Amino acid sequence: MPTERGFTLVELVLAIAIVSIALLFVVMGVKRGGEQGNSALWQAKAVELANALMDEIHSKRYDENSALDSPCKAFAVSASLPDCSVTLGRDGAETRAVYNDSDDIHGFNTVDGGDTLEDLLGNDLESLRRYAGYGVSVAVGYAGGDFGRPTEDLKRITIDIFPPGQDNAVRFSAYRGNY
């Protein structure tokens, strides 16, 4: 007649310990996956914001003095074109809704510059919650020398996106040619 044998206390404790350790690894894996998912989300939003601003900037004429379909005259370049402006940033009382050249947005700063995070239509992006807590800073400077061109022939656009909860900004840069 077969004898029935139960688990000893030691066996039970060992089994519980093994299951607990296994569960701990499962929880750690889920947590790590969640953190990576969160990271992908703010990175995607940072790219969206930077792309939108880059598109906005590239849709403007190069310089305050140039026409929509022609360049301005950079120093050291002889041509019957209007001189390039040497002033970066908004001209006069221009507001973002009427920015007309690629450097008007120079100095735009929602972090500590008093600007608000809006789209081109003036909608407050932070109030939509999709970009709540995000900050943006934009700098535009002459950079023709980077490619051996007259200084005013190129502008370097630098956009810093500050995702909420992150220590460092995500930086995006691009050049805009004099055309």
Ligand SMILES: [Ca+2]
């Ligand atoms: Ca302007």
